[in-house]
Amino acid sequence: MTFFRKKxxxxxxxGLIVLVAMIGYSxxxxxxxxxxxxxxxxxxGWSQSIVHKPVDYVTTVFENIDDLRNTYHENQLLREKIxxxxxxxxxxxxxxxxxxxxxxxxxxxKSIRSYTPIQASVISRSPEQWMDQVTINKxxxxxxxxxxxxxxxxxxxGKVETASPFTSTVKLLSGFDQFSRISATIAREExxxxxxxxxxxxxxxxxxxxxxxxxxxxxxxxxxxVFSSGMGGVFPSGLxxxxxxxxxxDQYGLTRTAxxxxxxxxxxxxxxxxxEREQTDDNNDDSEKDEAS
Amino acid sequence: MNRILIPFLLxxxxxxxxxALDLLPVSLVSGELQLVPxxxxxxxxxxxxxxxxxxxxxxxIYGFVFGFLIDVVYTGVLGVYMFSYALVIYIMHGxxxxxxxxxxxxxxxxxxxxxxxxxxxxxxxxxxxxxxxVWNDYLIYRMLPTALANGLFLVFLYPxxxxxxxKWKEQRGSGGSAYF
Numbered sequence: 393m394t395f396f397r398k399k400x401x402x403x404x405x406x407g408l409i410v411l412v413a414m415i416g417y418s419x420x421x422x423x424x425x426x427x428x429x430x431x432x433x434x435x436x437g438w439s440q441s442i443v444h445k446p447v448d449y450v451t452t453v454f455e456n457i458d459d460l461r462n463t464y465h466e467n468q469l470l471r472e473k474i475x476x477x478x479x480x481x482x483x484x485x486x487x488x489x490x491x492x493x494x495x496x497x498x499x500x501x502k503s504i505r506s507y508t509p510i511q512a513s514v515i516s517r518s519p520e521q522w523m524d525q526v527t528i529n530k531x532x533x534x535x536x537x538x539x540x541x542x543x544x545x546x547x548x549x550g551k552v553e554t555a556s557p558f559t560s561t562v563k564l565l566s567g568f569d570q571f572s573r574i575s576a577t578i579a580r581e582e583x584x585x586x587x588x589x590x591x592x593x594x595x596x597x598x599x600x601x602x603x604x605x606x607x608x609x610x611x612x613x614x615x616x617x618v619f620s621s622g623m624g625g626v627f628p629s630g631l632x633x634x635x636x637x638x639x640x641x642d643q644y645g646l647t648r649t650a651x652x653x654x655x656x657x658x659x660x661x662x663x664x665x666x667x668e669r670e671q672t673d674d675n676n677d678d679s680e681k682d683e684a685s
Numbered sequence: 686m687n688r689i690l691i692p693f694l695l696x697x698x699x700x701x702x703x704x705a706l707d708l709l710p711v712s713l714v715s716g717e718l719q720l721v722p723x724x725x726x727x728x729x730x731x732x733x734x735x736x737x738x739x740x741x742x743x744x745x746i747y748g749f750v751f752g753f754l755i756d757v758v759y760t761g762v763l764g765v766y767m768f769s770y771a772l773v774i775y776i777m778h779g780x781x782x783x784x785x786x787x788x789x790x791x792x793x794x795x796x797x798x799x800x801x802x803x804x805x806x807x808x809x810x811x812x813x814x815x816x817x818x819v820w821n822d823y824l825i826y827r828m829l830p831t832a833l834a835n836g837l838f839l840v841f842l843y844p845x846x847x848x849x850x851x852k853w854k855e856q857r858g859s860g861g862s863a864y865f
Contacts, residue, residue, distance in 0.1 A: 414764030516703025518759040521719040659715045
């Protein structure tokens with residue numbers, strides 16, 4: 393009897409020590425996953441991509457039925473939008489050409505706006521909802537690496553947390569904290585842009601916290617669009633992040649914080665684009681290495 | 686045969702857990718409620734009640750292995766699910782000796798197991814600084830919905846699995862391994 397009690401206690405204590413060691417190991421700032429973890433992730437990811445297809449098919453059928461009800465109304469709206477876009481398209485085309493010409497004049501081919509897109513689709517979402525992460529079916533073999541931005545057609549949804557050879561894990565914006573910041577901006581005319589950092593996510597309101605660091609123009613309005621600024625050296629600039637919902641001064645009244653509602657839907661994601669920032673010609677991006685790390 | 690089938694079944698549930706939230710309507714998932722599927726745990730509890738011998742600890746080892754897989758694949762924080770599942774199955778193993786193996790007992794044990802495991806997981810996450818939630822909020826927004834959803838899933842899983850487990854147990858007869 394005493395022998396068994398002792399054995400049990402012994403196992404429990406050893407277990408606790410191993411548990412603490414393992415949690416400590418995995419919470420450490422790891423550059424890369426171990427080979428075993430990568431192998432498990434790829435194997436499970438491969439099986440998930442098989443199971444995901446029929447499931448996805450069924451859910452889209454239901455979604456389509458749901459969509460059918462709003463079609464008429466949406467169609468009218470879209471017609472109006474298209475008429476606007478036609479003239480906008482012409483403008484954009486001209487501006488692009490002009491931009492290329494000017495860049496050639498300056499001999500500066502690539503800007504911090506340019507990126508290489510990698511198409512991927514979501515194969516699973518973590519059932520543990522503290523984590524806010526999804527798995528996509530592209531990995532190192534396709535050129536994905538950690539800390540790349542991930543977007544949908546609507547806007548930014550997150551960044552690559554870890555990459556295995558054939559799958560990778562994406563951390564959604566709703567899981568961002570002060571350790572994964574995005575340098576962001578609100579575009580204004582004549583160099584009056586507002587700069588700041590997205591420094592986390594407010595669970596209660598579902599908004600991103602945008603700390604304005606530049607002592608620039610401060611009359612923020614609601615519904616202004618916040619973009620990534622590309623100043624951090626990791627994400628390219630010009631990715632839409634969200635709309636300003638509310639502006640508050642911080643507790644000392646020195647800086648102001650805007651609450652930004654993400655434009656992209658974090659819950660209904662099927663296909664995403666991993667954004668690989670192209671190296672700019674002038675390599676002076678070691679200023680803010682801590683972005684997204 | 687069932688030596689391969691049971692790990693395969695658990696692996697299938699592990700994969701389906703990753704798709705579970707896509708199946709639910711978006712309005713339910715995007716709100717404050719957190720529904721966490723613990724299907725692997727439920728399946729292990731059923732296996733323990735209807736397939737294992739009374740003195741066998743195989744389910745604890747399965748809980749250890751599949752909990753580890755969940756940690757690697759879905760959370761990236763190793764050890765949390767692994768130890769919670771193994772510990773809960775060990776505790777439940779002691780508890781089922783006092784109950785008859787029937788539907789009501791299975792539901793009761795399953796829900797208690799899920800609640801215990803989820804509390805352990807949340808406790809470890811809050812110690813590690815991953816979840817920063819008040820325990821009152823946790824109770825309303827995560828524990829109750831999770832317990833309810835998993836209880837429902839257990840009711841759905843019970844008729845599918847239990848008859849098979851009982852059949853396999855009879856097939857195994859007196860021979861075979863005492864552990865798996």
